[in-house]
Ligand SMILES: Nc1nc2c(ncn2[C@@H]2O[C@H](COP(=O)(O)OP(=O)(O)OP(=O)(O)O)[C@@H](O)[C@H]2O)c(=O)[nH]1
């Protein structure tokens with residue numbers, strides 16, 4: 001009887017953890033976005049964007065939504081760090097790929113990086129949210145339609161996965177809840193293919 005109660009207790013308290021890998025070129029705004037997402041969901045202030053340094057290792061931020069935990073893994077976007085990204089492919093349930101809309105001159109590089117990412121077998125079928133960032137800025141020179149056109153050119157590589165392009169701002173938080181909710185829903189829909197990690201408390 002005691003073991004039944006204990007089992008029920010741990011079942012009720014268990015959480016399902018989904019891991020979102022946050023990738024993109026250096027200075028596209030990954031860390032700023034994750035800090036803002038945390039703020040949007042918890043109400044707690046994130047790091048001041050002015051104090052955020054380029055990421056060298058790995059930042060992890062967890063957000064609880066009901067019985068689910070979204071684990072954001074934020075990696076550095078510097079070219080030399082792209083090799084490290086691969087170590088996290090097998091454990092992730094979704095990808096947020098950030099594009100800097102203030103730098104249209106590096107869109108081709110961003111898209112090539114994205115294309116290479118999509119060719120990785122470990123990421124087959126994984127839902128992808130492409131976040132066009134910095135739409136708050138007057139220097140944002142990459143219209144959403146152009147970003148979408150560039151993504152659509154890769155239809156054959158992207159294949160039959162769930163993919164959506166979102167306009168966002170890591171400063172104001174615009175679009176971030178919408179994008180995160182979309183990702184959450186897609187990962188849960190896919191739980192039979194890629195099950196969440198069960199965390200017992
Ligand atoms: N205007 C504007 N600037 C932003 C926004 N998000 C980030 N930035 C700025 O962009 C720069 C890079 O931001 P980070 O969050 O460090 O970028 P990152 O992608 O994590 O960079 P790495 O860790 O080097 O890969 C900083 O100066 C940020 O303040 C945004 O939404 N709007």
Ligand SMILES: [Mg+2]
Pocket residue numbers: 030031032053054055074075076077
């Ligand atoms: Mg960073």
